[in-house]
Amino acid sequence: xxxxxxxxxxxxxxxxxxxxxxxxxxxxxxxxxxxxxxxxxxxxxxxxxxxxxxxxxxxxxxxxxxxxxxxxxxxxxxxxxxxxxxxxxxxxxxxxxxxxxxxxxxxxxxxxxxxxxxxxxxxxxxxxxxxxxxxxxxxxxxxxxxxxxxxxxxxxxxxxxxxxxxxxxxxxxxxxxxxxxxxxxxxxxxxxxxxxxxxxxxxxxxxxxxxxxxxxxxxx
Amino acid sequence: xxxxxxxxxxxxxxxxxxxxxxxxxxxxxxxxxxxxxxxxxxxxxxxxxxxxxxxxxxxxxxxxxxxxxxxxxxxxxxxxxxxxxxxxxxxxxxxxxxxxxxxxxxxxxxxxxxxxxxxxxxxxxxxxxxxxxxxxxxxxxxxxxxxxxxxxxxxxxxxxxxxxxxxxxxxxxxxxxxxxxxxxxxxxxxxxxxxxxxxxxxxxxxxxxxxxxxxxxxxx
Amino acid sequence: xxxxxxxxxxxxxxxxxxxxxxxxxxxxxxxxxxxxxxxxxxxxxxxxxxxxxxxxxxxxxxxxxxxxxxxxxxxxxxxxxxxxxxxxxxxxxxxxxxxxxxxxxxxxxxxxxxxxxxxxxxxxxxxxxxxxxxxxxxxxxxxxxxxxxxxxxxxxxxxxxxxxxxxxxxxxxxxxxxxxxxxxxxxxxxxxxxxxxxxxxxxxxxxxxxxxxxxxxxxx
Numbered sequence: 001x002x003x004x005x006x007x008x009x010x011x012x013x014x015x016x017x018x019x020x021x022x023x024x025x026x027x028x029x030x031x032x033x034x035x036x037x038x039x040x041x042x043x044x045x046x047x048x049x050x051x052x053x054x055x056x057x058x059x060x061x062x063x064x065x066x067x068x069x070x071x072x073x074x075x076x077x078x079x080x081x082x083x084x085x086x087x088x089x090x091x092x093x094x095x096x097x098x099x100x101x102x103x104x105x106x107x108x109x110x111x112x113x114x115x116x117x118x119x120x121x122x123x124x125x126x127x128x129x130x131x132x133x134x135x136x137x138x139x140x141x142x143x144x145x146x147x148x149x150x151x152x153x154x155x156x157x158x159x160x161x162x163x164x165x166x167x168x169x170x171x172x173x174x175x176x177x178x179x180x181x182x183x184x185x186x187x188x189x190x191x192x193x194x195x196x197x198x199x200x201x202x203x204x205x206x207x208x209x210x211x212x213x214x215x216x217x218x219x220x
Numbered sequence: 221x222x223x224x225x226x227x228x229x230x231x232x233x234x235x236x237x238x239x240x241x242x243x244x245x246x247x248x249x250x251x252x253x254x255x256x257x258x259x260x261x262x263x264x265x266x267x268x269x270x271x272x273x274x275x276x277x278x279x280x281x282x283x284x285x286x287x288x289x290x291x292x293x294x295x296x297x298x299x300x301x302x303x304x305x306x307x308x309x310x311x312x313x314x315x316x317x318x319x320x321x322x323x324x325x326x327x328x329x330x331x332x333x334x335x336x337x338x339x340x341x342x343x344x345x346x347x348x349x350x351x352x353x354x355x356x357x358x359x360x361x362x363x364x365x366x367x368x369x370x371x372x373x374x375x376x377x378x379x380x381x382x383x384x385x386x387x388x389x390x391x392x393x394x395x396x397x398x399x400x401x402x403x404x405x406x407x408x409x410x411x412x413x414x415x416x417x418x419x420x421x422x423x424x425x426x427x428x429x430x431x432x433x434x435x436x437x438x439x440x
Numbered sequence: 441x442x443x444x445x446x447x448x449x450x451x452x453x454x455x456x457x458x459x460x461x462x463x464x465x466x467x468x469x470x471x472x473x474x475x476x477x478x479x480x481x482x483x484x485x486x487x488x489x490x491x492x493x494x495x496x497x498x499x500x501x502x503x504x505x506x507x508x509x510x511x512x513x514x515x516x517x518x519x520x521x522x523x524x525x526x527x528x529x530x531x532x533x534x535x536x537x538x539x540x541x542x543x544x545x546x547x548x549x550x551x552x553x554x555x556x557x558x559x560x561x562x563x564x565x566x567x568x569x570x571x572x573x574x575x576x577x578x579x580x581x582x583x584x585x586x587x588x589x590x591x592x593x594x595x596x597x598x599x600x601x602x603x604x605x606x607x608x609x610x611x612x613x614x615x616x617x618x619x620x621x622x623x624x625x626x627x628x629x630x631x632x633x634x635x636x637x638x639x640x641x642x643x644x645x646x647x648x649x650x651x652x653x654x655x656x657x658x659x660x
Contacts, residue, residue, distance in 0.1 A: 026379070027432040027433065029375065030431055030433060031375070031379045031380060031431070032379070032380065032428060032429035032430065032431050033429040033430050033431070033432075034378065034379065034385055034386060034429050035378075035379030035380060036432065038378075038379055039379065049274075053273060053274065053493060053498075054489075054493070054498060054499055054500065054503070055498060055499055056276070056496070056498030056499065058273075058274060058275060058276030059274055059275055059276065059346065059349075059352055060274065063274075063349060063351060063352040063355065064349060064352070066351045069351065080432050083432040083433065084430065084432050084433075087433055087434065090433070126499065129499075129503060129504060131503060131506045131509065132499055132503040132504070135503065146591075150370060150590060150591065151366075151370065151375070151376060151379065152375060153373065153374065153375045153593065154593065155469065155471070155591070155592060155593045156591060158474065158475075158478075159466070159471045159472070159474065159475030159478055159479065159591065160471060160472065160475060165474055166474060208472060209472035209473040209474050210472065210473050210524065211470055211471070211472050211473070212467040212473075212476065212520050212523040212524050213467065213470065213523065213524075213527055213530070214527065246599070247652040247653065249595065250651055250653060251595070251599045251600060251651070252599070252600065252648060252649035252650065252651050253649040253650050253651070253652075254598065254599065254605055254606060254649050255598075255599030255600060256652065258598075258599055259599065269494075273493060273494065276496070278493075278494060278495060278496030279494055279495055279496065279566065279569075279572055280494065283494070283569060283571060283572040283575065284569060284572070286571045289571065300652050303652040303653065304650065304652050304653075307653055307654065310653070370590060371586075371590065371595070371596060371599065372595060373593065373594065373595045
């Protein structure tokens with residue numbers, strides 16, 4: 001019970017971070033209130049929706065118990081109102097501080113959602129299908145962001161740069177192995193923390209994956 | 221029986237309007253015949269397909285009884301042929317008249333599809349899950365247009381402007397309440413008409429939702 | 441058994457060709473390694489995934505037996521490594537030869553996947569729903585490419601030009617009729633070959649579908 005409560009809290013932190021990332025993309029694209037709400041909420045719960053559809057877990061959990069939808073919705077409303085009341089905030093110093101906090105929240109969300117996705121697969125009886133379990137973990141973590149980017153008309157962030165999705169992939173693989181050899185709680189904590197740490201290190205030190213073609217060097 | 225016939229007719233009106241909106245987007249993007257057919261038919265039946273997938277109602281109804289697919293297909297063929305035979309029509313006066321009629325048809329379709337979506341959720345036994353029911357109503361109404369816009373590579377219309385999706389949302393919420401307190405037929409008529417009226421008023425008076433950032437004023 | 445082996449080989453040829461087409465799009469868009477892997481593998485197995493979701497065949501087959509995922513993944517890795525080690529290859533003569541071979545492989549894949557899609561529908565008991573069966577055949581053939589293009593932010597190739605999807609549509613319709621009147625093996629061979637031949641003839645002679653509006657002639 002205690003565990004569930006703590007896990008619920010970190011999932012909520014992730015929901016707030018994901019919703020706000022979707023809302024900021026929509027605000028920068030000058031979408032209207034509905035656009036901001038749809039993009040924010042989709043980023044927050046879209047990954048879980050795709051996971052449930054692929055698992056045949058329909059209607060997806062988010063519809064049966066819309067607590068995460070409501071949390072995402074409220075986050076978006078607050079953000080929209082703050083920006084609306086104070087346009088300058090988008091170019092102020094506080095936005096930097098805000099983005100730094102949200103970056104940490106987002107990392108926490110990525111860790112929590114990755115673990116949740118795999119747990120959903122295991123509970124549905126697919127624990128032995130490691131590829132499926134890892135895929136669903138990563139999809140739960142990054143799927144909302146992919147839907148956000150497709151709807152916003154930009155190439156999905158995870159395909160373009162940073163180590164973002166890799167943090168989720170590594171955590172997911174580690175989690176499926178830990179589940180076999182260690183207790184559930186231990187596996188959850190280690191794997192989720194691993195995702196958070198890799199994700200934050202990747203942002204801090206600008207880790208990037210290689211590209212096939214090198215940029216031409218600037219002419220001196 | 222009489223009710224079903226009338227409802228079938230207004231759904232057909234919606235199918236024609238939705239298919240023609242998809243076909244016009246494809247024609248303006250200079251897609252070829254297949255592109256025009258795919259975008260037209262997807263706009264007409266895509267919302268219902270997404271609804272059925274989320275409900276676990278598979279294969280989606282449109283595949284088991286493709287009467288709406290055929291209606292959408294024929295609409296697209298007629299439109300394609302007319303434009304092909306008379307290129308000037310796209311810049312003529314008649315296109316204005318055509319767009320005015322299609323705007324009304326589209327409003328009728330939005331009302332009918334919103335109600336249909338909720339009815340599908342209720343019949344599948346999810347009448348008590350209000351959020352799910354409302355979501356599926358709106359998805360049935362606007363989902364085809366969202367798929368159209370994603371495939372055409374433009375930010376979905378409903379996220380950008382006008383009160384379009386809000387008409388469907390308001391009608392859907394009203395319908396779920398009316399279903400509890402009033403008879404089915406009464407609820408259908410009132411809710412669908414509400415969607416149509418809001419949708420037409422919104423177009424007529426250019427209702428828009430607020431944006432977070434105001435456009436900079438033009439320099440005088 | 442013998443049949444299955446041969447069919448498995450031509451499906452593998454298709455998987456390699458589809459994965460490499462996705463990887464090339466990603467490389468040209470300068471996506472990073474993860475982007476190249478995701479786009480390559482999605483192109484290879486995305487059509488079958490969409491087919492299984494629409495059929496209610498969940499989790500989709502690709503997750504339960506990821507042999508095609510692995511084949512696509514290895515293809516992408518090889519391609520990425522070759523381009524990375526030799527940047528000039530993208531502008532060399534060998535790329536022309538490579539594209540010619542891949543074009544043939546791609547045609548073989550389109551034929552094989554179209555037939556596979558219909559077989560899946562028939563085995564799920566929907567053989568009598570011809571529209572569904574044909575749709576699922578074509579979706580298996582072209583769906584991966586559509587997902588690739590949506591994720592890469594470009595209007596799906598099949599909507600823009602060439603006769604690409606039509607080869608699959610014609611083969612799918614012929615196959616559903618042959619299944620009724622002829623033996624399974626005969627139907628498979630004739631239909632798949634028909635797709636390959638139409639697809640190659642279409643590329644060779646630049647067959648295009650008509651568009652609604654003609655391009656304005658260049659001013660002389």
